Amino acid sequence: MSTLIAPSPYPLSKFHLVIKDAAEEVVRHVQAPDALVGMEFLTNMSASAQGLYDVRLPTGQKRPLSLNLLVIAESGERKTAVHNLVAKPLYVFDESRMVRYTAEADEHEIQMGIWKAVDTGLRHQITRLTRDGKPIDEVRQELTGHAAVMPVKPRSRRIMRQNVTDRSTMDALEGDGESVAFMSDEGEVIIKGGALKQTGVLNKAWDGAQMLTLDRSNGVSVVVRNPRVTVSYMVQPKVFDALLARRGDIMRGSGHWARYLIGYPPSTQGTRFAYQLDIEWCHLPKFHARMAELLDEFGRRTDAGVTERMTLEFSVDAIARWIDLANQAESMLSPWGYLHDIKDFASKLLEIASRVAALLHVFSEQEGKISVDTLNRAIDIVEWHMHEFKRIFSPELSLPQELADAKKLENYLHLQFWSQGLNYAQKNLVLRNGPVRPASRLNAALTYMEEMNQVCFAEGRKGERYIQLNPNHFMMVGSSFNSIPGGFQLIW
Known part of the structure; x- marks a missing residue:
C-alpha cells in the first residue's frame, strides 16, 4: 500500500442524534480514531436492521440494507474496546439464541433417540414379517408415517460469525431469510478463516440474490434463499498489505472491494490523555436500546417463520436529489474526472448511499418515506469513504x-x-x-x-x-x- 495523506475528520455530525451523540461519546471516552468508531456504528446498524428491512432504489430495484466495511488501523488503536462497547446488544442477542439452541439441541437428541428406537423396531417387524411370508403393508405405512415426523435438527440462529471456512459460509446462510454478520475486530480471523475466498457468494448476497446453491461431493446441495450479510472487519496495515499482495487483484477485479466502505484513519496514540476515571454513559444506552428493539423484532419474526422484509422507499424530493447525484457522479467518470480511476466504487456509490440513508431512517425512527435530508446525510458519510477509496487504491494520491x-x-x-x-x-x-x-x-x-x-x-x-x-x-x-x-x- 502506498504512503498516504491523512484523511479529513469523519463526518459523525451527519448521523442523526441518537447515533451521533452515542458515537461522539465513544470517541470522547475511548479516544479511538473517529472513523473507526463511526464505522463500528454503521456495522452494528447494518447487522441489526438488515433482517427486517430492504430499500427500493429510485431505479426500482429492491436492495438489502447490508453493508461491507473495512477499517485499517494499527495495533493499539482500541479496536477491541470500541467493538465490544458498540456491539454489546448483538452479543446479548446471540447469547440468548445460543442458550435456546443448546436447550433445543439437548431435547432434539432425546427425541431423536426415541425416534430411532421406534424406526428400528418397525424395520425389525418388516424383517420378521417378510421372513415369515406375511403381509407388511400396515407396518410399511407406519414406517412411512414415522419418517414424516423425524425430529428436525435445531439451527444455531446467531448473527455474528467470525472464524468460518469457505464451506461453513454457505452453511451459515442456508435456509430462507438468514441474517448473519461476518465481523471481527481482529480481521485476520476473517481473512484466514476462508470467508473472503467466497467473494462471489458474498457479492451476490450483497446484491440481494434470491437464491444461492452449493452442490457438494456427497450429493447434498446447500440452498440459500434471500440471505442478508454484513461483512465488517478491522485489520492492521501489514495484514492489509499482505491481503493486497495475495488476493488484491482478485478482490478488486471481482468488484468485491467496490462494495466496501473503507477507512484508514490516523492514529490517536500519543494524544489519549486521561482526565477522569468515573466515565458516565448517557447516550450509548439509547443507541443500544434501538439496536435491541430491532434485534428482538427480528427474533420474533424468525421464530414465527416470517421471512418477508419491509421495504423502505424514497420521497419525491429525495428521488430528484438521487437522480441529480447520479448525473454528477457520471460526469466525474471521464478521463479527467475525479472518479475515473475508481470507476468500480463509483458504480456502487449511490446504492451504498441509499443503504446508509435507509439505516439512518430506521435508527432515527422516522416514519414514511426516506427524506431528502436523510439522503444528504448519507451522501456526506459515503463521500468521506469515496475519498478514502481513492486515497488507498489510486496511485495518483500516493506520496513520496x-x-x-x-x-x-x-x-x-x-x-x-x-x-x-x-x-x-x-x-x-x-x-x-x-x-x-x-x-x-x-x-x-x-x-x-x-x-x-x-x-x-x-x-x-x-x-x-x-x-x-x-x-x-x-x-x-x-x-x-x-x-x-x-x-x-x-x-x-
Missing part, C-alpha cells in the same frame, strides 16, 4: 516517503511542542519519541520541511541540535495538516 514523513512530523511538532507553548524541539528527543525513524528518514523529512520554510535549525551550547518552528507556519497547522493537496471538494 519524505513528504509523508514530513506530514507526520509536522503534526507531531504541532501537538507536542507548539501547542504546549514551545517554538523549538531538541532533535534527539524528536528522533527518540517522534513518529519518524530511523535517523535517515527523519533527516529527509526535516530537509523537506526546511525547504518549505516550516522549520530551521539551531545548535545548543553543548552541540545539541534544535528544530526551530516557524511561527508563521505552525499558527496555521492545526487547521490544515489533514488537508488533501489540490483542495478537491466534491460539489455534492
